[in-house]
Amino acid sequence: MNEQLTILLVVVPLMIAPITALFKSHTISWILTAIVSLTSLILSFIILFDVIDGSHVIYELGGWRPPWGIEYKIDSLNAFIALIVSAIACLSTIFAWQSVPKEINENNYGLFYAALQLCLLGLLGIALTGDIFNLFVFLEISSLSSYALISMGRSRKALTAAFSYLILGTIGATFFLIGVGFLYAASGSLNIADIATRFSTFADMQLVMTGFIFILLGLGLKAAIFPMHSWLPNAYGHAPSVVSIFLSATATKVSIYVLIRVLFDLYPVAYWQALLLPQILLVLGCVGVIYGSFRAWQQVELKRLLAFSSVAQIGYIIIGISLLNNDGITASVMHLFNHALIKATLFMGAGIILYRTNTTKLSELRGFGGSMPWTFAAIVLAGLSLIGVPGTVGFVTKWYLLSGAIAQGKWIVVVAILAGSVLAIAYVWKIVEAMYFNSKRKMVIQNVKIGDINLAKAPFSLSLALWIGAAGCLYFGLYTELPYQSAQSIATALLSSEVAP
Amino acid sequence: MIPLTYWLMAAMLTPLLGALVISRLDKFPDYREAVTLVTASILFGINVYLFNHLDAASSAQFTLAEPIEGLAISFVLNQFGLMFALIASGLWIATSIYAIGYMRAHHEKNQTRFFTLFAVAIAGVMAVAFSENLFTLFIFYEFLTVSTYPLVTHAGTREAKRGGRKYILILMGTSILFFLPAMIWVYYLADTLTFTSDGILAGHADLKWVLPLLLMFILGISKAGVMPFHKWLPAAMVAPTPVSALLHAVAVVKAGVFSLVKVVVFIFGTDFITESGANQILLWFPIITIVLASLIALSKDNLKERLAYSTISQLSYIVLGALLATQQAVIGAGMHIAMHAFGKIALFFAAGAILVTMHKKLVSDLNGMGRAMPLTFTVFTIGTLSIIGIPLFGGMWSKWYLLSGALGFAQNAVLYWTVLGALTLSTLLNVYYLLSIPVRAFFFTNPNYTVIKEAPKACLIGMAIPTFVTLYLFFDPSIFYGLSLSLTGS
């Protein structure tokens, strides 16, 4: 029976999104979205608990056997990613209840939520599918809907941001497609497992390596790995709050998931070790950490600051992958989860600030932390997680990352991680300083109608979502069983495929 | 018969529960303060119970969470921790009584927030005291910083915020920059962080690593106020006096030296440190701090700031004692945590009482005030004498052990004489900058102060408690001596 549940993850948003698009009422569209995200959350939980012991759930779409048909092969990594995506979707949905009516044009409610559901559909699809072309299609479904979502931001810069994201994202996707084409030309198959098992028969072909490089470039663009991150700060900085929350926590993560799949399941590890890829990734990761943190520190606008910090956090994940040992990969996979939680929380904080003040410029928020102590406290908590203070989720990942690096004797990585943390202190402190310690000045409030009471109080649903996120940062920093066991089981599975011929 | 573990849990939960109740009682100030007092008394009672049942100590332990395998947040009943818990909870009672008088007389705003966070901070202190390992200690060390921050900036003025900024920046910054990496390093070397009576590093770490590691701890645990990261303490004096009194003479600063002593004794082990010789270099930190802070205190006219620098100087006595790493010195360090706490809190109480009744902050304004506030200045005098270490007051004993510990220090002759010189010099300076205050108050005359105008009654009661304890401790220091003895491994 559980096999049928897996496909429901994709089918439910697929069926409900077109219905949602027809409605103009905010309430109805929201309820439909809530149903979709809640169902996905429950389903991914069930699936994850099914496969966490290392088993698989296999689903053949349309009853066609692989490698002819499309096959969904769910192991703990798939299920874990699906869980992250749907959990963040739930949080964003809660947040959307009061945030969307304020930020989105009232004629577009239905379309907005439909696009959100489609984006969720695409991301879940990527997480589940075992067919690499099908993966491309889902990648594009999620990307296209995210371009549309980002363009719904309030300032006109959202449009240009969405446009450049569209250009770069499409180039990335096309590169990926070219790579898949080369691989297909060599292997004659599109099924990841099938390609992997027969890899040795065509490993020597030039096509395979060319395809590999194209796939890597494409995914690097989609995952915003340094130095291919240039679209990210603008896109997340100008998107509507809900979209920033959802995408920052999931979109790049899912692309990184694909990267992990390609590196560990599609291509044998020895193959790309010979290409010096671990070293390259390691350097990119380290530079990304420092560069991203440094640029974050330079920013004067909260959402852009957070976006640059995402670039740095992606660097940590890449470092973990490139370490190629159990601790490193555990850290990476856990950081997918932890960073999703942290960044969602921080963007929710930024969203509340935006909701109440219509600005996220740090200079215009001077001293505003005192007027919203609880929101501010949640932001600080998530900020501490970003730094990696013990007791928060950030610490756990950094811990495993460090122990992975130390085990390999890569001291340069240790230095990079510590430098990144120090810079993280600097940019988190910058937020705190601006919002709290700088003396309050007359707020410049823009675009507020007379009688608008938004400034008075953070709405309940927004605060609720924010504090769920903040509590998550703390809870999963103390009780790490769920992410740790999943990550552990994933790391074991990924590294064991390396040993297998 | 309730297992001791539950009592241990109760020690941490009681203040939290109290905080919860207090925060709901905004409309009923009388009940609110009653709850504070009751909570404080219950907590003290729990600690006394734990003290009486210390024999079964090994069984009282529990784990809250284990985020990383081998790194648990767990608590254990231990003698040294219990000493700290006893001091903090006992003085919480005194402070609560005092605060009732002070806060009302001073018409402070947001008193509910004040009492709530105070209780939360105490919960943090309990957690620090009963930490089973360095990881737990670190987490609650940070927790203490964050939870006391709103207390420091209680006034909400620009000045308060500026002080608070320094407070949080120095305390959190150093702990993350130095303390945390040092802790990770220790774990990497020893594969554990559990406090063990002979230290955990011996045999795991090369001797050459002791110096940088210990240096990182000294810099990282800036709550101990060792120079150069001491500025947060004077900055924190913008807080209301009860906060300065309990948190910055007892809870927070003592959490700092407590952590440092724990690290020195239970992570490194005194023998290991002596063997490495690292302390011969690091001793200069407390020595310089003791002398310099005394000198700075001398130059401060603001009473609370002068007390703050005096605290910095006194804290370094404890650090000095730990770093001397001889048996007597370590016992002295442990005892000084207690003795200084009672003496200094009395001084702060008196300073607050002066502020709230006479609205004077400067030492130079105190001339002749002893006529108007004889009780307050008596308390002040007793506190001063205890801190200087004059017989008849508890403070004498810790200095006694510290000195005899210093006399037993045989590693380095230059250092030996320097330590003795510094201790003597600072005692003399103590006499000068602290004792001059009651002298001014009692022996100078000032026509403004002829009628007796004492502080509010609650303040006086609060002040009386530590004063009497100071006197009592001279005659019977055995409680704290016994608890400090655990530091020597016996």
Place this chain on the structure above:
Amino acid sequence: MIEYILGHINYWFIIAVMMVGLYTLISRTNLIKKLAGLAIFQTAVILFYVSLGKVTGGTVPIVDEAYTLYSNPLPQVLMLTAIVVGVATTALGFALVIRIKEAYNTIEEDAIFTLDQKDHE
């Protein structure tokens, strides 16, 4: 050498088309032209896939008793999806360009950049 080039003539054309697309995409400042470049770029990939599926001597992949050798239909089917994705991308791109035009009153990238800089100040 000549044989090698002629034997892969379709790929050379595809590369040429692809480069034309990429060059247009990078060098033009006009957003519409950028999108045109993007579309050409994607088309090259579609051509690439379709020519992958060609089997020498094979015929249209419709089952008939007269033939035994067919071209591989799978790449064409895949490209059907890719075309749809491409059309959707282009349509979305145009929609964005229209809204950019409304908001900035220009579709030249450098002009938009200067306008954004002005906003910043």
Place this chain on the structure above:
Amino acid sequence: MMINDLILRVVTKWLSPIIILFALYVQFHGDYSPGGGFQAGVIFSTAILLYALTYGLDAALKVIPETALRVAASFGVLLYGGVGVVSMLLGGNFLNYSVLADTPLAGQHIGIIVIELGVGITVAAVMILLFFTFSRRVDPE
């Protein structure tokens, strides 16, 4: 933007039904010969586009109102997904047409035709919607 060109108007009137007929041919022969929903949908939409180009947007909107297009676009997707769900309810996997009828072969026929119909409807509706939306947004210069 009425164009008063007689030839265009007459040719459009003649051509549109033929295009639509061709679209339907492509649509329903998709299971045996080249064709299918994507192609048919696009061909279908060109008929409407041609009509709109010659007779103007308002006239075209009278033929197919925008609301109808939106519903049709959603309906197509639902039809597609619906077949999948029905096949699930009948005990097969998602989109396993074989369970739709008594014999797997008949089931495959039914399945593919309904699916392609869904695709065709959506593609046609979306193409027309795109055209309408763009042409309404941008004034002719």
